[in-house]
Structure formats: structure tokens, C-alpha cells
Amino acid sequence: MRQDRLRVALYALLVGAVLLGLWQALVTGAPKGKGLPGPVAVARTAAEMLSHPFYDNGPNDKGIGLQLLASLGRLAIGYLTASVVAIVAGVVLGLSPFLYRAVNPYIQVLKPISPLAWMPLFLYTIKDSSTAAVLVIFMSSLWPTLANTAFGVATIKRDYLNVAAILQLSWPRRLLQVVLPAAAPAIVAGLRISIGSAWVAIVAAEMLIGGTGVGYFVWNEWNNLALTSVIFAILAIGLIGVLLDAGLGRLSRRLAWSE
Amino acid sequence: MAHLEIDHVSKSFPGPDGRGEVCVFRDVAFSIARGEFVTMIGHSGCGKSTLLNIIAGLERASAGGIVLEGREIRGAGMDRMVVFQNFSLMPWMTVAENIRLAVRAAHPAWSRRQVADDVARYVAMVGLTGAESKRPAALSGGMRQRVGLARAFSTQPKVLLLDEPFAQIDALTRGVIQDELVRMWEASRNTVFMVTHDVDEAILLSDRIALMTRGPEARLAEIIEVKIPRPRTRAELIDDPEYLRLRTHVLKFLVDDGRPADGDELALSTGRQPVLARGSDITGGRPL
Numbered sequence: 001m002r003q004d005r006l007r008v009a010l011y012a013l014l015v016g017a018v019l020l021g022l023w024q025a026l027v028t029g030a031p032k033g034k035g036l037p038g039p040v041a042v043a044r045t046a047a048e049m050l051s052h053p054f055y056d057n058g059p060n061d062k063g064i065g066l067q068l069l070a071s072l073g074r075l076a077i078g079y080l081t082a083s084v085v086a087i088v089a090g091v092v093l094g095l096s097p098f099l100y101r102a103v104n105p106y107i108q109v110l111k112p113i114s115p116l117a118w119m120p121l122f123l124y125t126i127k128d129s130s131t132a133a134v135l136v137i138f139m140s141s142l143w144p145t146l147a148n149t150a151f152g153v154a155t156i157k158r159d160y161l162n163v164a165a166i167l168q169l170s171w172p173r174r175l176l177q178v179v180l181p182a183a184a185p186a187i188v189a190g191l192r193i194s195i196g197s198a199w200v201a202i203v204a205a206e207m208l209i210g211g212t213g214v215g216y217f218v219w220n221e222w223n224n225l226a227l228t229s230v231i232f233a234i235l236a237i238g239l240i241g242v243l244l245d246a247g248l249g250r251l252s253r254r255l256a257w258s259e
Numbered sequence: 260m261a262h263l264e265i266d267h268v269s270k271s272f273p274g275p276d277g278r279g280e281v282c283v284f285r286d287v288a289f290s291i292a293r294g295e296f297v298t299m300i301g302h303s304g305c306g307k308s309t310l311l312n313i314i315a316g317l318e319r320a321s322a323g324g325i326v327l328e329g330r331e332i333r334g335a336g337m338d339r340m341v342v343f344q345n346f347s348l349m350p351w352m353t354v355a356e357n358i359r360l361a362v363r364a365a366h367p368a369w370s371r372r373q374v375a376d377d378v379a380r381y382v383a384m385v386g387l388t389g390a391e392s393k394r395p396a397a398l399s400g401g402m403r404q405r406v407g408l409a410r411a412f413s414t415q416p417k418v419l420l421l422d423e424p425f426a427q428i429d430a431l432t433r434g435v436i437q438d439e440l441v442r443m444w445e446a447s448r449n450t451v452f453m454v455t456h457d458v459d460e461a462i463l464l465s466d467r468i469a470l471m472t473r474g475p476e477a478r479l480a481e482i483i484e485v486k487i488p489r490p491r492t493r494a495e496l497i498d499d500p501e502y503l504r505l506r507t508h509v510l511k512f513l514v515d516d517g518r519p520a521d522g523d524e525l526a527l528s529t530g531r532q533p534v535l536a537r538g539s540d541i542t543g544g545r546p547l
Binding site for chain 2 (some may be wrong): 159160162163165166167168169178181184227255257258
């Protein structure tokens with residue numbers, strides 16, 4: 001076990017070193033001021049940005065920490081609202097087979113729409129770009145959770161519901177002690193897909209709406225031709241994505257059960 | 260007086276390819292006295308588990324009804340607890356939580372303390388003290404069914420419905436758990452309806468045994484009384500002439516294609532009954 005882990009860690013370090021080496025090889029030799037910045041330049045920018053992540057020098061000059069927090073804030077509002085709506089709707093659909101079959105075609109049509117495609121409609125109707133961005137997150141994290149919850153609830157083993165029926169559990173108790181725990185693995189799988197797609201969507205949404213957020217930051221730094229900042233932000237986005245996924249991974253392990 | 264009455268119950272399902280109906284069993288009628296242990300035995304497909312589910316209120320009868328203490332039952336209820344063949348424990352709950360779910364449902368007014376004490380009492384009763392915080396996946400089949408029994412008894416139901424409760428338990432453990440069932444039943448004296456296809460188990464546990472003919476269109480052929488005094492032990496039973504007589508009788512019935520006896524119950528032993536050519540009914544094939 002331990003030896004295996006060591007081996008994996010060693011390979012991971014090797015892959016990292018190879019990637020960094022390739023990157024460095026690609027950028028060396030380019031004349032100064034042209035071509036991509038190398039890892040060393042990006043690391044220098046990263047160190048500088050991480051030393052004051054929360055400075056605020058006006059609308060176009062904020063620290064990376066503030067930008068990430070702005071994005072995470074939007075993510076939290078949009079994602080949590082969508083998750084509550086999706087789980088409630090999913091449970092209702094999962095418990096009523098006819099409704100499920102009737103509504104499913106609509107879900108299937110709505111699901112593949114890029115959440116960004118809704119942006120113009122949100123901007124037109126709400127006239128507030130920040131709320132529109134939150135709604136984009138809402139749309140991006142709604143469908144996977146909804147579809148998974150409905151499926152998870154619809155496929156609960158008849159036996160568990162029979163026990164609940166014999167024990168004459170009240171509806172709230174039946175929901176909290178039988179339906180939700182039984183469907184929990186499927187629901188969390190949906191939540192996990194949702195948070196991934198929400199985090200992908202927020203960067204694009206913020207590029208469009210401007211103002212704050214890590215997506216806006218990337219676009220702004222591109223306009224400043226500060227490519228080291230762009231690359232650093234890309235890495236930061238990836239890292240946060242990993243953390244978000246790991247958090248839900250822990251939740252999924254806690255709620256997992258086997259027969 | 261009849262405690263539980265199965266009042267001319269029939270059950271049909273929609274036929275394959277949606278056309279017509281397949282009658283599983285027809286016009287089953289018998290009653291069980293308070294505190295009596297009645298077992299139904301029959302081949303797979305005779306609808307005995309379906310009948311048990313109808314008594315539990317989990318399925319509906321196509322005709323007839325179930326009367327408990329003079330009132331027709333409607334749907335599932337806490338007065339009739341089921342012990343399932345596949346245990347049907349909530350896999351996300353621990354042993355204690357599974358039993359607690361039932362105890363709380365049976366005694367909504369109890370305090371947390373009272374519930375916990377009762378859960379501990381039933382856990383101890385089935386010898387699972389120490390395993391309270393294990394989940395079903397970590398338990399053997401025998402241990403899981405002990406939880407199933409504890410859960411059922413903990414609600415103190417009027418009627419206990421046992422749906423082939425020992426079928427998925429290895430033979431060595433089965434005897435031990437059957438003894439535990441008897442012990443718990445003798446303390447509580449619930450009315451019991453059990454379904455099985457194990458003849459020895461039926462004789463060991465029951466006051467009366469109901470024999471079903473083969474399905475489809477199964478019927479209740481006869482009900483035989485087990486006049487062996489309790490407490491019964493497996494060891495004593497083996498040499499009991501009454502046990503041997505009953506065992507032969509039931510086995511013969513099952514082998515003889517479940518044909519009902521004409522007249523008194525011993526008629527069966529007088530000779531082999533003609534076997535009904537039912538094959539064409541089952542396959543749907545028609546002779547040309």
C-alpha cells in the first residue's frame with residue numbers, strides 16, 4: 001500500500017517535471033516580449049500576486065483573492081439555489097412515474113443548452129449583469145442534479161418504501177429517513193457534476209459581464225497583455241475546481257452505502 | 260374467534276403481452292386464531308408470498324378481502340409487521356438505527372431515552388449487543404435477519420408476517436434463528452402467518468399448515484394441524500412418529516403436483532393422485 005503510494009507520487013512528480021520542461025522548451029528562444037511567458041515568469045507573477053491577494057485599487061485593479069472570492073460568491077448563490085430547486089423537483093418527479101415520463105422530454109431538451117445561451121434573455125429581463133451571471137450558474141448546475149435526483153428516487157428499491165409504508169412513517173420522516181438517504185449517492189453524483197459545470201460556466205459568464213470575478217480578471221489581464229497573470233489565473237481556476245470537487249467527493253463517501 | 264380472516268381472496272395479474280389475466284390463486288379462505296402460528300406451504304408460483312403481501316396491505320386482492328379483528332384492512336399498517344426474505348433493512352442505517360426507526364414509529368410519544376432503552380432491549384434479545392453500530396452490509400445473512408426479527412417484534416404487532424424468513428440463511432444458522440423466533444414468539448404470542456417451502460421448518464414452528472396447489476390458479480388444498488406438543492426441539496422431532504407422518508403427508512402432497520385431497524386429509528396417503536396436465540395452460544401452447 002505505502003509503496004504503491006510512493007510510486008504514484010513519484011510518477012506524478014515526473015509527469016509534472018516533464019510538463020514544466022516542455023513548457024520551458026517551448027518558450028525559450030523566443031525573442032523578448034514575444035511568445036508565451038515561461039514557468040519562471042509565471043511563478044514570479046504568482047508569488048507577487050499571492051503576496052497581496054486582497055488589495056483593491058479600484059474597479060480594474062483588484063487582487064486575485066478578491067476576484068476568486070467574487071466568483072465563489074456567485075457560485076455559492078447560484079449553485080445552492082439550483083441544488084435546492086433541483087433536489088426538490090427531482091424528488092417530486094422521482095416519486096411520480098407519470099409526471100417523470102411527461103416532464104423528461106423537456107428536461108432532455110433543456111439540458112444540452114449551454115447556460116451562456118440564456119445570458120441575453122437574463123440581461124434583457126433582469127437588467128442586472130451580476131444577477132444574470134448568478135442565473136447562468138443556476139442554469140448550469142440545475143440539470144445534472146435534477147436528472148440524477150429524479151433517477152435516484154425513481155429507482156429506490158421497492159422494499160425500502162414497503163418498510164416505510166408498513167411503519168406508517170409520516171411524509172417528512174419518510175423523505176428524510178428513507179427517500180433522501182436511499183437516493184443520496186445518486187443525488188451527490190449529480191451535485192458533483194453540477195459544481196463542475198457551474199465552475200466552468202462562471203468564468204465565461206464573468207468574461208461577458210465584466211466587473212469582478214476571476215473570469216473578468218482573465219479577460220482584463222488579456223487586454224493588458226499580462227499573459228503571466230492570465231496563465232496564473234488559469235492555474236488558480238483549475239486548483240479551485242479540484243478543491244470544489246474534492247469537497248463533494250468527501251460528501252459522497254460519507255453518504256455512500258452498500259447493500 | 261378468528262383473529263385474522265382471509266376471506267375468499269383471489270389474485271390476478273395482467274397477462275404477458277398485456278392481453279387477458281393470469282390468475283395466481285383463487286378463492287383462498289381460512290382464518291387464524293389469536294396467538295396462532297399458521298404456515299402456508301406450496302411450490303414457487305402458487306402465490307403464497309403474494310397472499311402475504313396482500314395481508315400486509317402492500318398489494319391488493321383482485322377479489323375478497325382481509326379482516327383483522329372484525330375490520331377489513333385497507334393498506335399497510337403497524338398492526339401487521341413483515342419479516343422479509345431479503346431482510347429489507349435500510350442499508351444506510353446501523354443495526355440500532357434500523358430498529359429505532361420501528362420503535363419510534365410504534366411509540367411516537369416516547370422520549371429519546373425510552374426509545375433507546377427499548378432498542379437496546381431488542382438488540383440484546385437477538386444477541387446483537389456490540390454490533391449496534393454496524394451497517395447491514397457488514398453483517399452475515401443470519402445476523403441481518405436477526406435485525407429483521409428484532410425490528411418486527413419491537414413494534415409489537417398484532418400479526419407477524421414471515422415471508423420465507425430463513426430462505427437466504429445458511430442451514431447451520433437457520434436452526435439457531437428459528438429457535439430465537441420461537442422464543443420471541445412464545446414471549447409475545449403474536450398471531451403469525453408464515454410462508455415457506457421448507458417442510459421441516461413448517462412442522463417445527465406451526466400450529467397449522469396450509470397447503471397450496473400449484474399455480475397458476477392455485478387453490479388452498481387443505482389445512483393440517485400439527486399436534487406435536489410444544490416446546491418442540493429439532494432433536495426430539497426427528498423421532499416423533501407424528502412428525503414423520505406429517506412430513507410424509509406434506510411431501511407427498513407437494514410431489515403429487517399439489518393435487519388436493521378428496522375427503523379427509525389422510526386420503527392422500529391412500530394412493531397417488533392423477534396428475535393434471537397443466538403444461539398447456541402454463542406455456543399457452545394449444546394442442547393441434
